[in-house]
Amino acid sequence: MxxxxxxxxxxxxxxxxxxxxxxxxxxxxxxDEPEPPVDPSELAYLETELEAVEFPATGDEVIATLGDRDVEATDGTYTVEELLPETDVETFESSRAVRERIERPTVAATMKRIVEASQKLPREQLDGSQWDAYQKTLRELAAIDADDEDEGVRVLGDWIVDRIEQKGKLPGSRAVRREAANFCRSEGYEIRNDEWLGV
Structure with a gap:
């Protein structure tokens, strides 16, 4: 042009x-995803508070401004600091990106643990596509059964962090999906081959 x-x-x-x-x-x-466990009006109020943050912003910058802010979810109360990684490696492009992360607290807290564990790796970094695959896998696990208190999300998060600590590297996206599928099948959930977890 x-x-x-x-x-x-x-x-x-x-x-x-x-x-x-x-x-x-x-x-x-x-x-197809279940309703987020955080009330949309709570998220909207949080988003207005995020106007004090200049975007793009790192997790550290968001936490410095709103870290002690409580977020009420159906399964309990979280602080923003419990849901976002304390790092300058991960950047949020807008308040909407922060809101989308916080709307599923179990997934957000698990991703925080993974991001912070991955920072200890000397030669690897959790990049955009791998980060997206991890998050999508965790969201799929959360969507399997909304009544199981996201046990699968916690189990998979533990598995990923253990792999990082034991092997000194990030597990591949396919290995993470396979582990999630194994968990689902062991719990009696059917996973079809055409689904994200159907590895």
Whole structure:
């Protein structure tokens, strides 16, 4: 596109269109997920408090501002500090990214443990695609049975952290999915081959 006013407007419109398409795709993907355990009004209030944070922001920066803020969930009360990693490695692009992380506290707390454990690795870093795969696997486990108090999420988080500590490296995304599927099958949940956990 030409570098003139019309070209810049076209680029901006294309960027907006792509953003809307991503949001629609994410919403369609989430349709099968159970309702988040944190009340949406609680999340909306938290998001207004996040206006004090300049984004993009690291976990450290968000915690410095709102770390002791309580978040009420169906399974208990958490502080923001318990749900976000205390690190400058992970960056949140917007208040919405923080909100999306916090809306599933068990998954958020488990990802915090994984991120913080991975920081001790000298030659490896939990990158975007692997981080996404870990989180998606944990969310799938949380969605299997909303009444099991997310036992699978905790078990898988323990397994990943143990692997990091024992082997000195991050387990592969496929190995994490396989371990999650094994847990589900051992608990009597059927996993089809066409599902994310169906490895």
């Amino acid at each position: 030409a570098d003139n006013k019309k070209g810049r407007e076209d680029q901006a419109q294309n960027a907006d269109r792509r953003q809307r398409e991503r949001a629609i795709a994410e919403e369609l993907e989430r349709r």
